[in-house]
Amino acid sequence: MHDIFAPTAPSNPPVIEPADADPTEAGADAGTPRPGLDEASWAYAETYRRERPEAGRARQAAEEMGNVPISRGVATTLTFLARAAHARSVVEVGSGTGVSGLALFAGMVPEGVLTSIDADSEVQRVARAVFREAGVPTNRIRLIAGDALTVMPKLSDAAYDLVFIDADMLDCGEYIEQAQRLLRADGVLVVNNALWHNLVADPANEDDETIVIREALEAVESLDDVWVPALLPVGNGLLVASRRAS
Numbered sequence: 001m002h003d004i005f006a007p008t009a010p011s012n013p014p015v016i017e018p019a020d021a022d023p024t025e026a027g028a029d030a031g032t033p034r035p036g037l038d039e040a041s042w043a044y045a046e047t048y049r050r051e052r053p054e055a056g057r058a059r060q061a062a063e064e065m066g067n068v069p070i071s072r073g074v075a076t077t078l079t080f081l082a083r084a085a086h087a088r089s090v091v092e093v094g095s096g097t098g099v100s101g102l103a104l105f106a107g108m109v110p111e112g113v114l115t116s117i118d119a120d121s122e123v124q125r126v127a128r129a130v131f132r133e134a135g136v137p138t139n140r141i142r143l144i145a146g147d148a149l150t151v152m153p154k155l156s157d158a159a160y161d162l163v164f165i166d167a168d169m170l171d172c173g174e175y176i177e178q179a180q181r182l183l184r185a186d187g188v189l190v191v192n193n194a195l196w197h198n199l200v201a202d203p204a205n206e207d208d209e210t211i212v213i214r215e216a217l218e219a220v221e222s223l224d225d226v227w228v229p230a231l232l233p234v235g236n237g238l239l240v241a242s243r244r245a246s
């Protein structure tokens, strides 16, 4: 059956003026707001929701250990997505000190279980303490210390409602392939750092991470029968995608 929602190449793609274009220039509609947000709006959105004190302590520990946690805007978005997906089973790649884990627990159903993988058992020890301090029961926490590409293939097919990826971006293509297998129909993929310090959108940049992320974004966008994706300018860029039924 023809899928009327499947994206088709627009014959006349909309022309969007760059954010720094002068709206008073000839051709621009007088009185039409500029597309795009400025720094102040972006910062306002990032800090829109207050964080719990445990998250602040997890951030402090991350800083002391040289670990980079998700931004506040990403935390808010993760909680929202876990809530909207009624997430009961979640896989996280990159536990860190638990900032993202707290955000996921805040949105998951009360009995939901987080399986969180990190190659660094020291940061996971901090994450475990952070979750305990936040009152998360131990039977909701499954922390696995190890390399993600060794651990993920051992997890069950189509058993998870949400997969969050926040680890080595050079492997993000492989993580996304694993997520495709792990997610149930209508499950949600979330990839942090998807705009990688503004470098993904810079056509002149050809760093290894940038190229790998661009290829991963293109692969997800092109798999119409698998993903319904969106690229959100939150934090350092957040790729979100809903998994279609196979």
Ligand SMILES: C[S@@+](CC[C@H](N)C(=O)[O-])C[C@H]1O[C@@H](n2cnc3c(N)ncnc32)[C@H](O)[C@@H]1O
Binding pocket: 062, 067, 068, 069, 070, 093, 094, 095, 096, 097, 098, 099, 100, 101, 117, 118, 119, 120, 123, 146, 147, 148, 149, 166, 167, 168
């Ligand atoms: C950006 S930090 C995660 C921060 C965490 N999500 C948070 O918000 O608190 C990335 C983490 O990925 C872990 N990592 C990097 N490469 C990995 C791999 N191949 N397998 C598992 N973990 C990995 C690092 O040890 C690090 O703790």
